[in-house]
Amino acid sequence: xxxxxxxxxxxxxxxxxxxxxxxxxxxxxxxxxxxxDAGINPADVDGMITFxxxxxxxxxxxxxxxxxxxxxxxxxxxxxxxxxxxxHQAAAAVTSxxxxxxxxxxxxxxxxxxxxxxxxxxxSGGVVNVAGNGTGSLLWCMxxxxxxxxxxxxxxxxxYMETYGVTNRxxxxxxxxxxxxxxxxxxxxxxxxPITLEDHQQSKxxxxxxxxxxxxCQESDGGVAIVITxxxxxxxxxxxxxxxxxxxxxIPAEVEVISNYYHADLNMMPEAxxxxxxxxxxxxxxxRDMQLAMIYDAFTPQVLKQLEAFGFCKQGEAKDFVKGGxxxxxxxxxxxxxxxxxxxxxxxxxxxxxxxVRQLRGTATNQxxxxxxxxxxxxxxxxxxxxx
Amino acid sequence: xxxxxxxxxxxxTRPDPVFTxxxxxFWEGIARGELLGQRCADCKKLTHPPRPMCPACHSVKRxxxxxSGRGKVASWVIPRHPAPVGFAESPIVALIELEEGIxxxxxxxxxxxxxxxxxxxxxxxxxxxxxxxxxxxxTPAKARARG
Numbered sequence: 001x002x003x004x005x006x007x008x009x010x011x012x013x014x015x016x017x018x019x020x021x022x023x024x025x026x027x028x029x030x031x032x033x034x035x036x037d038a039g040i041n042p043a044d045v046d047g048m049i050t051f052x053x054x055x056x057x058x059x060x061x062x063x064x065x066x067x068x069x070x071x072x073x074x075x076x077x078x079x080x081x082x083x084x085x086x087x088h089q090a091a092a093a094v095t096s097x098x099x100x101x102x103x104x105x106x107x108x109x110x111x112x113x114x115x116x117x118x119x120x121x122x123x124s125g126g127v128v129n130v131a132g133n134g135t136g137s138l139l140w141c142m143x144x145x146x147x148x149x150x151x152x153x154x155x156x157x158x159x160y161m162e163t164y165g166v167t168n169r170x171x172x173x174x175x176x177x178x179x180x181x182x183x184x185x186x187x188x189x190x191x192x193x194p195i196t197l198e199d200h201q202q203s204k205x206x207x208x209x210x211x212x213x214x215x216x217c218q219e220s221d222g223g224v225a226i227v228i229t230x231x232x233x234x235x236x237x238x239x240x241x242x243x244x245x246x247x248x249x250x251i252p253a254e255v256e257v258i259s260n261y262y263h264a265d266l267n268m269m270p271e272a273x274x275x276x277x278x279x280x281x282x283x284x285x286x287x288r289d290m291q292l293a294m295i296y297d298a299f300t301p302q303v304l305k306q307l308e309a310f311g312f313c314k315q316g317e318a319k320d321f322v323k324g325g326x327x328x329x330x331x332x333x334x335x336x337x338x339x340x341x342x343x344x345x346x347x348x349x350x351x352x353x354x355x356x357v358r359q360l361r362g363t364a365t366n367q368x369x370x371x372x373x374x375x376x377x378x379x380x381x382x383x384x385x386x387x388x
Numbered sequence: 389x390x391x392x393x394x395x396x397x398x399x400x401t402r403p404d405p406v407f408t409x410x411x412x413x414f415w416e417g418i419a420r421g422e423l424l425g426q427r428c429a430d431c432k433k434l435t436h437p438p439r440p441m442c443p444a445c446h447s448v449k450r451x452x453x454x455x456s457g458r459g460k461v462a463s464w465v466i467p468r469h470p471a472p473v474g475f476a477e478s479p480i481v482a483l484i485e486l487e488e489g490i491x492x493x494x495x496x497x498x499x500x501x502x503x504x505x506x507x508x509x510x511x512x513x514x515x516x517x518x519x520x521x522x523x524x525x526x527t528p529a530k531a532r533a534r535g
Contacts, residue, residue, distance in 0.1 A: 099390070100442045119473045125404025125519050127412065136408065137437055143405045143523045144495050145472035145479040151465060155483055155493070159463035176441040208501070213469075261483050261491055262436065266462060 005091035006234035006241035007385065009038025009227035012355040015189055015345030018112040019221035026065035026223030027056045027107035034225035035065075039238030040101055047072040047102035049090050051082040051348065052133050054106055054328045061105070061187055072099035077134030078257045078380055079149075080296055081271075081329030083349025085381035088247035090228035100229060106350045108370045115219050118149035134257045137204030141259055150216055150299065152209035152258045157301040159266040161210065164316035168212060171300040172200035173322045174335075175214045178297065180328060182339025189218055190343045215300040218343035224350035226357075240387065245373070246282035247383040252272025257380070267316070269302075275382040279375070280311075283384045289310040291371050292359050293333055294352040296378035297340040306377050307335075329366045337366045349378045360387040400516035405523055411438045413452050418522050421499045423512050424452045426487060436490035457512030458529065459486035464496065464504050474518065484526050486511060497526040503528075 011033025013019065013026050035042050042065035048058045052075045062070055072093050076082035083106070090102040092217050110116060121142050122128060124245055128139070138152065146152055160166065179195045182188035195214060203213035232239035252270040254263040280286060287310060295306045304318035313321040321327070327335035338344040338355035345351055356374040358364040373386045405415050417424035427434045428442035429449035441448050463483040472478060480496040484505075496504060497513065510526035517523060 117470070119470055121473045122406040125406055125517070125521055127409050128406050139408065139411075140437060140493050141481075143403045143474075143517060144481050144493055144525075145467055145475050146465075146481045146493060147472050148467065148470065151467040151472075151481060154465040154467075155463050155481055157463075158465050159483070159506060162463075205466075208466040208468055210465055259493070261463070261493065266483075322405045380415050 003095045004231040005228050005244045006231040007087070007226055007357050008229050008234040008241060009034040009036070009040065010241060010357050011121045011225045012347070012351065012354060013035055013223045014185065015220050015222040015347065015351070017219070017221060019109055020152040023107050023109055023113070024060050024064065025054045026109070026221070027061050027105050027225070028059040028142050030107060030223035031061065031065060031103050034103065034227045036240060037229045040227060042066055043068045045101050045103050045302050046070055047093050047099035048088065049074055049076070049086045049093070049102055049104045051075060051079070051106055052077045052363070054108070056107060072102070078364035079133070079135060080298060080349045081134065081378055081380035082382070083259050083296065083352060083378045084247070084376050084382070085249050085376050085378070086227070086351060086385050087228065087244060087376070087383050088249055088381055091244045091247050092377055094228055094230050100233065102228045103225055104228065105223065105225040106348045108348065109221045110346065111219040111221050116149055117216070117219055121147055130350065131174065135259070137256050137259050139228060149258060150206045150211050152331050153299045153301065154210035156258070156266070157210050158261045159304065160301070163267050164319065166304070166319045167198065167199060168209060168215070170322070171215050171304070172197050174297070174303045175200050176301040177325075177328045178324065178340045178343040181337050181366050182343025185338050185344060187365070188339040188344040189220065190339060210301065217346045220345040220346050220347060224347045224354055226350070226353060236365065240361060242357050243386050243388070244258055245285065245384045245386045246279045247381075248275050248282065249280035249379055249381045250278060269305040269309050269379060271380045272306050272377065275377060275380065276310045279382050280385050285373060285384055289373050290333065290375045290384075292337065292356060292368050292374040293335045294356045294374060294376045295335055297336055297342050298346070300342070301381065303335065306379060310375060310377065329368055334368050337368060352376060356385050360385055399517050400518050401474045401476065402431045402515060403515045404517045404519040404521045410440050414438060415521070417452065418514065418524055421514055423455045423457045423492060425455045427451050427453050433487055434490055436492065444464040451457065456487045459484045459510055459526070461496070461504060461506055461510060462491060463506070466501060480504060482526065494523070494526065496527070498527050
């Protein structure tokens with residue numbers, strides 16, 4: 001296909017534990033920063049995409065930015081599974097001609113205003129309607145004490161760990177590498193605070209025997225925005241375009257978000273395999289062509305499972321792949337070079353996309369040498385971004 | 389939880405089940421002490437979680453079937469922090485693969501973490517919730533009277 005979309009601008013607020021302002025203000029500040037980065041007048045935005053669970057209205061954000069006439073809006077379900085899907089759908093909207101300039105945003109006071117990590121139990125029993133966010137099957141977990149994202153993820157992972165002999169200590173290598181990256185990233189909450197494997201092993205159990213505290217992402221306040229337009233238009237803007245070489249979603253049969261217990265093979269993440277197949281077919285590229293992988297890391301096991309699904313190592317071998325500096329800058333496949341959701345901030349996956357853009361522009365703090373292609377994945381969606 | 393019925397057990401604190409309209413049959417069955425599955429009335433495909441249409445033949449005719457209540461542990465964890473709401477001690481949360489081939493999230497009782505492993509044979513029991521409802525839980529099959 002000859003027609004491509006590109007990322008023309010990125011923007012963000014500071015990442016904190018208490019932003020001191022409304023989520024709408026965070027969304028507006030991040031969007032304005034992304035549009036400034038691109039060199040686009042906010043009035044000219046005509047598309048808006050965010051998560052179903054984002055707390056801000058399109059109209060509210062349009063009023064802040066002074067948008068003249070929105071032509072296209074949509075929202076994506078699945079919590080963090082929406083993150084890279086926003087890029088996919090923005091690219092589809094732009095290349096189809098539905099709109100020309102899309103602002104994608106996610107803004108949240110997820111530490112100071114509410115916390116995803118706290119137990120979630122509906123106040124009363126009985127029949128409810130929970131559709132729309134992609135997480136309705138969590139109802140089957142709550143009366144059994146699985147009431148947090150960590151518990152849902154852990155239950156989806158223990159089987160995998162037992163099958164391949166993966167220990168919690170093995171998972172610690174992911175945290176250590178990412179905290180090393182965060183330690184040299186001034187934008188990261190954990191800037192200047194690397195950890196050792198022993199620190200990881202001494203952190204408290206969150207969900208035994210899978211997740212310790214240092215296997216879990218942060219809870220953060222902050223906003224991130226990304227501007228997507230046609231490659232043709234992006235070439236006339238301020239930044240060197242980052243082309244969306246391929247983007248995809250995949251939700252295979254019986255797969256669901258996080259409480260992913262009902263598909264055939266619990267050792268696999270079928271949605272990530274589905275995304276990988278589409279991305280590689282769509283771009284003509286292969287795992288060996290990637291110089292960077294930005295992988296949704298709400299919890300460390302998700303990194304292992306996605307490394308396998310995207311073909312960077314064989315099934316069951318990620319526990320070894322993540323050792324020995326392999327996933328650090330300078331290693332065979334640098335992963336989450338901003339520190340990821342674990343080390344930089346938890347802006348629901350969006351800050352992992354902006355890091356890929358910085359790497360492809362050559363402006364990252366922990367710059368990877370000779371960047372051409374970056375994989376960005378959130379499990380149910382992914383993109384291959386390129387500066388070529 | 390022991391099988392000793394005396395003295396009276398403390399009041400249940402476990403959260404009540406919350407469910408969608410298409411899962412009412414399941415929880416009504418549990419309230420009667422029956423573990424029920426949903427099957428397509430036309431092609432007989434068993435599905436979980438429940439749904440209003442059969443994904444194989446697209447029939448909307450459903451029937452409930454009594455499940456054996458026997459299965460094995462597919463995955464298990466113990467949520468430690470933050471403490472689960474409604475539990476005096478952290479329960480063992482388990483994914484149970486039933487003989488009939490469907491999986492359910494549940495709890496393991498009568499067994500400690502040291503004795504739990506993937507593939508452990510289990511069978512269903514029922515545990516009360518704080519609002520007078522019940523949920524299915526599982527105990528190691530060896531605890532069942534032989535024969």
